[in-house]
Structure formats: C-alpha cells, structure tokens
Amino acid sequence: MTPALDGAHLLARLDALAEIGAIEGGGCARLALSDADRAGRDLVVGWMREAGLAIEIDAIGNVVGTRAGREDLPAAMTGSHIDTVRTGGRYDGNYGVLAGLEVVRALDRAGIRTRRPVAVAFFTNEEGARFQPDMMGSLVFAGGLSLDDAFAATDRDGLSVGAELARIGYRGRAAPGARKPHAFIELHIEQGPILDEERLRIGAVESVQGISWTEYTVLGTSNHAGTTPLRLRRDAGLVAAEAAAFVRRLAREMGGDQVGTVGRLELHPNLINVVANRAVFCVDLRNTDEAKLRHAEAEVSAFIARTAAAERCDVTARTLARFEPVIFDPALVARVEATALARGHRPRRMPSGAGHDAQMMQRVCPSAMIFVPSVAGLSHNVKEHTEAADLVAGAEILLDLMLELAEI
C-alpha cells in the first residue's frame, strides 16, 4: 500500500498548536522556554507518544521522537522548531515538525516498516527572540556551542536558559548530538516572497545565506540646529543616514543575491532642533558567497570610516552575529528536486535568506530543505500565511523523501 499524507489532519493540528500562545490577528507568541513554549511542547510530545514514537529529550531540550526501523541504523530525520518570536505566525517551524508527524502517521496507516528509523525532532530556541544565539538547540546538537555556554545565556530579566529549561521540565538527560542521523530534511515556509511572486509551489533549498550583523556607534557633538554653521557640525545622525543609503546602493551594485539592510537606527538626543551627538545603527549584510560577503563588509566599513572622518565623528563597530554561508548536501538537494518533479511540481532551486536548524544539522549529516510559499513573503508576523494546498504539497514531498532516505 502506498502511504498517503492526511492533509486535513496536518491543517487541524497546525490550528490546534496555534491555539497555544494565540495572539490577536491569528498569530502566536511562544517564546523559547516560556510557559507557552512548555504547553506547546507538551502538546506535540503527546502527539509523538500517540504515534508510538520513542521520545528522547536532550540536555538542551531538543526533543526527538523515533519510529523504529527494520535495522538499528542512523535515522532519517526531519524536524524544525516550535518556538516563535513575540509576534509570530502559526506556520514558521511548527509546519515542519507537524508535517514530520504526518509522515509517521502515513507510514503507520500504510503498514510500512522502513529499513532505517524515521525520526522527527524539534529543536530548542530556534528564533533567538528571548535568548541568544538563535538556532541554539541545533547549534548545541551540532557541537557548535557548549552546553555550559548555552545554559548561561540570559533573557532581559536575567533568567537563564539552564534554569528555564529545568523549570519547564525540558532539561533532559540525553547528550545533545550523541546519535548522528543518516540525513536531515527540514520542511519550512519560505519566509520570503520569491515562490509566491513566481507562483511556484516548491523550493529546493541549496544554501543558506551567510549573515553579517554589525552595530556601528557614531559619536559627534550635540549642537543647536539653528545656530551651528554646517562647517562646525559633527553630526552623528548624518553619518548614519549616509551609511544606510550606502548599504542599499552597494547591495544593488553588487547584484546577485547580495542584500543589505539598515533596519535599526537610533539617534540621541533625537530632538528636532538638536544635531545628534550619537547614532547607533545596525548593518545586516547577506550573501551565499563568503568572498562576496567579505567584500560587502569591507566596503561598508570603509565607507563609514570615510564619512565619519569627513564629519569629524568617531565611530566604533561591534560584530553582533557572523555566520558563513552554508551549502547543503548537493545529492540531497538533487533528491528534493527530483521528488518534487516526480510529484509534478516545478521546483525552484534557491538560497534561504533566513537561518534554519538545517544549516546546523549540515555540520553533522547530509542536510537539505524544502520550501513552500509565504503569501507576500510575510513572516514573523501575525499575518504570515501559506495556502493549505501548498502546505499539503510540501508535506507530500517530505513523505516521499523520508521514505526514500529511510530505505537507503
């Protein structure tokens, strides 16, 4: 019997999980290790038990539910995360985890026992909205962050990851990453507009953009906006504005998938008639090519140094985050593409502009991702939406892929 995915059940469970931490407008707020996160975890773990999965919780709170295979081999794993940002949508993360459970249910209904175990995981604190760094659970799983460092991370109120994990009952006994999977596939909404704009249903994600976040602080002199001649000004706000405009100009000139954004910018004292003596702003640069990303970083840094010097301002820079681009396993990406083609889709090879647990898992085992469209590219937003037909189509590709990976 060919296994068939129960799309209606997937949609119903997405709705049920979205009830927990529901916020106005249809979104969710389940910050990592909060009471709402615990309630969400409890619900999903209950569904894992219901499906007969063997559940393992590791010390950083990653949860892996495993369906035994015919042989005791490394598992074909899928999964994502169920924590959200403060004003999150209902699909981001949740979709990949619950689709994984539907894969298990489909195998059960079809009476299929795969050669390898099939595992469904959800990783702790992917969003990084409450504790930094983001992708924390998968990063610890991949050995990129020590447990001690992860435990020590604190939120705004000084509460630590270690204490909060214990409080909500998800500081498990297993050593993170002790069992390496055979392969890892993450199904996720795109969180960007490309598939939606091009009216395509399936993305075969071949890479994750490298990310460079730098915070610049420019110091000038606070002066009266009416009485201070231009030549005597040291306007920190002007340097920030010139920099923000340059970031866009540079990204446009570089072309390809280079993007650049200044989304955060603050002036002090921020008064209409006072020249700003301090400007703090963050430059977000991304590229799938590490050399190009470095070039962009150098250009921005040189421009800001030049512009600040011309305005006689001082400037300091602080790296807030820096991830090199990740290239997913080419054979696995080709498999995603082939599976989608076999289902009659026109898959689009594409990079991911956002970070995902799969990029950490690529350090451990061959990994890849499947994207489905986000309407208007909206994400991290209560208006985040993906059409039901797209959600089901993505889950069907996942089912086919997992079945294939569990047999090889």
Next chain:
Amino acid sequence: MTPALDGAHLLARLDALAEIGAIEGGGCARLALSDADRAGRDLVVGWMREAGLAIEIDAIGNVVGTRAGREDLPAAMTGSHIDTVRTGGRYDGNYGVLAGLEVVRALDRAGIRTRRPVAVAFFTNEEGARFQPDMMGSLVFAGGLSLDDAFAATDRDGLSVGAELARIGYRGRAAPGARKPHAFIELHIEQGPILDEERLRIGAVESVQGISWTEYTVLGTSNHAGTTPLRLRRDAGLVAAEAAAFVRRLAREMGGDQVGTVGRLELHPNLINVVANRAVFCVDLRNTDEAKLRHAEAEVSAFIARTAAAERCDVTARTLARFEPVIFDPALVARVEATALARGHRPRRMPSGAGHDAQMMQRVCPSAMIFVPSVAGLSHNVKEHTEAADLVAGAEILLDLMLELAEI
C-alpha cells in the same frame, strides 16, 4: 556721575537664580509654570521690588518692572525669559533679565532719572519645552496668539497653561501688550559657536532666521531583511536615510546661512533584521531669507516625494512650526553696533539661528538684540557657559543703550 555696571553683582545673581531648579552638572530645570519656575519668578520679582520697580503682571504671566521716567512716555524696555528647558544652562534667558536689573541699579547708584521710563520684562514660556508654542508670552504680548488659545495649551499630563498660571499665582490682571514700549533690546547668549570661534565679544543681531519644521511619515512594508530581494522592498527607513543625507547636501549647495538638520528620526519596528515599515523624521530648515527658505522647503519636499515613489512608499508631511525670518529695526541694530564700537569692541553683525522674545517684540516696537559668546556654541545643555568678562561686557553695552533709548 556716569553710571557703572556692577559686574560682580550680576554674576552673583546669576548664581543665586541658578540655585533654583539646579540640576547635576551646573544646569537648571525650570520648566515654564512649574513649581521651580514659580520659585524663580518669586526671587526675580523680589529683586524688582527691592529696586523699587512698579510691577505689572499680565494675564499670560509676563512680568514687567518699570522704573519711572521724567515723562510719562512709552518705556525703553529690555528683558528676556527665566524659564528653561529640561536640561538647561544657567545663562540662556536669565542673563538678559538680570542684566536689565543691573541697568536699573546702575541708574539708581548714579542718581540718573531718564526721560522715558526704563522697563525690565520677563516673558512666560519662551522655551516651549513644556507647552507649545514657544515664545508664548511675547507672542501673546505682540497679539500673535489669543489668550484663550494660549490658556488652552496643555502639557504631556494634560495640565493647561491657564490652570498652571493660576496655580502658581502668575495669571495677572493686566492685558498683555496694552502698553507698547518705545523700543526693546534683548541681551542674550549666542547659543551658537560663531562669536566664540571668531574670538569676538559682541554680536549685533540684525535678524532671526526663519524656521521651518516638517515631520515626515513614510510608510512601507515590514519584511525579512534576509529573504526579501531588493526589488521587492518598500523600505521606509531607506527613504528617511536618503532624505536626511539630502537635507545636508541641499543646505551645503545653497550656502549662505541656509542650514538643514534631521535630528529626529525613528524607525519601526526598529529591528536589525526587519525592513522598516515606518519611518518618522523631522526636517529643520532655517534661513534669514524667506524666498530661499521656501526654495529649500520645496526642494526637500520634492526629493522625498521622488525617493518615496521610487521605493513605492507612501509619505505624509505635517508642518510642526513655521516662522518667517524677522528683520530687526535697522536703526536700532546700528545703535547696538555703534555702542559696542564706542566701548572698544569689534561687534559682528549676525543673524540669530534660534528664536527669541525680541522677534515677537519687533511686531510691536523697534527691537534688536545683543549677543555675547557661548563657549563652543553649547546651549540647552548643563555645560552651557559664557565667560564672566563677556557677560559683563554685554551688560555694559545694554546699560549704554538703555540710557540712550530712554532719553530719545
């Protein structure tokens, strides 16, 4: 006997007044119509009584102390204000009022009875830090704002000017502006760096720059900074940054005394990895020439419309303040200059970049201003400073001028 100004007494009184509402760093916080403002008013009114002045308080709380002349003619008036911004210095406003009282004391000591009365005034709420508009007392005095409108202005807590005036006991009976002075001279610190930079002691102020404050709100779309291609963005923050850079470029190209500043700029949601969907920023443009100021306004407005359209953003503009340039009485400005020359100074003709009560008084009678240097141009700042020798020099020019004006 030639009247002589008592510089030490002036400095001691500046210190004594600065005790009221004193804040860390040597500054003052006496927001208009606050308890601190009342205490400051009571102290200065006490000094007026001590000097034997006839005191008149008008309905908007302006206080005029008059020393009788030989004839019952319109008075030669001087004065300024004693309210401060939240983190004000000790000279701004206070200096002109207390120097006026020293003029009276010098006349008394010399036994001089002038032909015209000599009046010393302080006007209510010049700063506009708590209630808008600024220069409120002198604007009402000059008939530019009705008493009802002034009374109705409220602070952040909803307290009104009318109620607060009554509460502190300064809602007087006199009709504002009922008695027009013969001439008005305001002595003030420059609040800008020009005299200090050029090592000059006396400014003969011939005009006040016109002021144009416009708040722009740009609306775009909030999107993921990693996943959204440049061509699909509607980045409100980018439009704001381009506008801020343009304002400086335009002012530089126009030259003369055109200045332009974006000192206030806020992004929403102001997150490092989210394209801003809203930017609010204020453009401060000033020029002594109304036609040039209009040209600058039109250029900025057109640039912002063009830039927003290119980014497919919506933009709205709101005028927050608009004052035409004020030209002081040329004969009186010439007199300021001549008086300074006679005292051995090299007076500098200059515009005022900041607003002052004298610009309202120019609507009522011939008016002009004397400036003394502000060290490093600092003002509205606890570090505001003017050297004692400069304070005394300015007060001496005021004395000579008032004596002259009171005789003609």
